Amino acid sequence: MRVLQINSGNLYGGVEVLLHTLAQERHRAPQLQLEFALCYDGKIAQQLRAQNCPVHLLSPVRFSRPWTILSARRALKALLKRERYDVVICHHVWTQGLFGDIPTQPELLWLHDPPQSQKLHWTERLAARRTPAFVICNSEFTRSYVPRLYPNTPSKVVYCTVSPPQNTYTPADLAATRREFKADDSTAVIIQVSRWEPHKGHLNHVEALAQLTSKNWVCWFVGAAQRPHEVEHQNRVRQRAAELNIADRVLFLGWQPDVRKLIAAADIYCQPNSGPEPFGLTYIEALYAGKPVIAANAAGPAEIVTPDCGALCPPNDNAAVARTLDLWINNPALRQQLAAHGPARAHALCDPTVTLNTLAQQLRSLVPLQ
Template sequence: MSGPDAGSSPPRSRDTVLHVHSGNLYGGVESFLRTLAREQRGAPGPTHAFALCFEGRMSQELREAGASVSVLGGARVSRPWSVWRARGALAELLRRERYSAVVCHSPWSQAIFGPVVRSAGLPLVFFQHDALEGKHWLERWARVTPPDLSISNSRFTAGTLRNVYPHIPGKVRYLPVVPPVSVSSGEERARVRAELGTGANDVVIIQACRMEAWKGHRLLLEALGRLRQVPGWVLWVAGGAQRPYEARYLEGLEALASELGIRERVRFLGQRSDVPRLLRAADIHCQPNLGPEPFGIAFIEALQARLPVVTTAMGGPLEIVDSSCGVLVAPEPEPLAEALRRLMAAPEERQRLGAAGPARATALCEPNVFFQGLAEDFQSLAARGHR
């Protein structure tokens, strides 16, 4: 679609904030926006509407949640005319609808659409989901249009905001993660394991994230390769390739599992929409990042599922995982293998760490707390005026 598509719009009895994002991939940012759409009814603060460049899973889930979704048209920097067309679509949308502010969810959307928001005279908010170095060309382009406010998803990411916006006020808001409605039952656990060819008594390690090398898939496989003589464990890898280089990366992981002699114990599950269900049927969550995770919704979901979390000691997870609910290790195969070996052999320790997970997740990511904080952010923005 080349122009704005209003989608199904709920009644706008409150101020409405427009969130601008690409929408062609699916990961933590998209999961957050889905939660924002689903949980906004009855929550304090403004109504949240969305403008995406691409149709796909993201736009479908937002509409299913009853949110207003406008499609601006596919914008690709390599095709300048597509950027101009998408900018024109957003300008028309801002003229037609009444928004109290616009939020851009990446340096890409900030660079492309920030000037349009400025021209419309609306407050501009940058939602910081990743650490910023200030060196990438997209970050340098985004620097040209500073926002009125930045909201960061962790203290770690907020500490890097100055690399692009040294003089912009910022807030830290841990992303909302809704607890699962259902709890794990023995029948459901057995059913999921049977579907995935896993024994009832196997210790299941699960990693659920995008196919990015820095997420540590190779490190996890190398650690488990050291445990190939240890009986009774299985690895579930949830997450499919969304881009060509991710497909090549996945092929390399499958080859590595074969080289390590553990291929028959690794289940590559592809893209899944039932990750909470998989988590409830697993025993240990492990995502050993090689680079610092900005925040980590996957860790919160694992805590909600009462899984002990094993990860590397860097980035946002340092604000999530402590000794009450998980294990932090160095990003090397040997300490990771030793941590997994200990948990495999100690079901009572897994139970102790898992029992603390839900309370830890609630303390950090309770949705009502997030929405109240976000409402305060937009109120303060309106009170002091914008550029």
């Protein structure tokens, strides 16, 4: 079954990580022949080519420049006329709005960010006028919002495919990483890996850190700010850490080539979102690595984290996050107990063989018999 996946974004985040993982793990569902149509020739395009996946470049597109939309639509129409696909998938509502009316094949929307505002954004209104045959959702939370866009369209949750750890890091490797970023063997390392979007909870995180009674800790924020508002948010978090007198223990590591190594070297994964997280790939990566996870008890993370492998704190309750961190920092045995259940939880939700074959089964049900 030939599947074309379309992504119009020019940033690198969870959706791009998912596309790369689907390419890496596609051998687990050999009935799927995955190809990709992208609007930008960036990092994800390079990664997909490195996996020997066909990448079709459409055209850089900006909604504020209508001629770029026309160019990208012409390129997609030419591709679909030239090549035969069984299914076409649009990632994100704005991609659906741009291209959802073009394919004559069964066309699906893979919904990653649900429409949560009381009033639909104009890109969501545009997408709502182009009804897909089916909606794939990354969580039950996301699925609950589908009727706002498509009241009569069927949908299904397919949790994101996340690869188990491929690299085996030696204790010496991890110790060197800890030393590089201001942590010795006795220091509790708390890590958050995410985009610099305000709803990711960085400010909540530093407020909780300032309330810790424990002193032997450092926190690593991993990820590069990619847009002006992200730079502004990151600067605000830096400033707040300085105001709280914890700047010497809060490290901003920026983009890192091996994020999983950093997670493996850390002791606790903490991301206390201030707004809903539709799913959360990094929570799964932390569980695979055997790290206890702290998250806000809302949206996608509430479907991921259980008492066996972590803690769900009330949203925006920084004191609760601080109490949990203090407990775990001072109780390595409890951390290890929680960590032991992490990999099984990650496998249960995001095992590549299960998720890819679930996807393949759903796609096959939409393809007319030949």
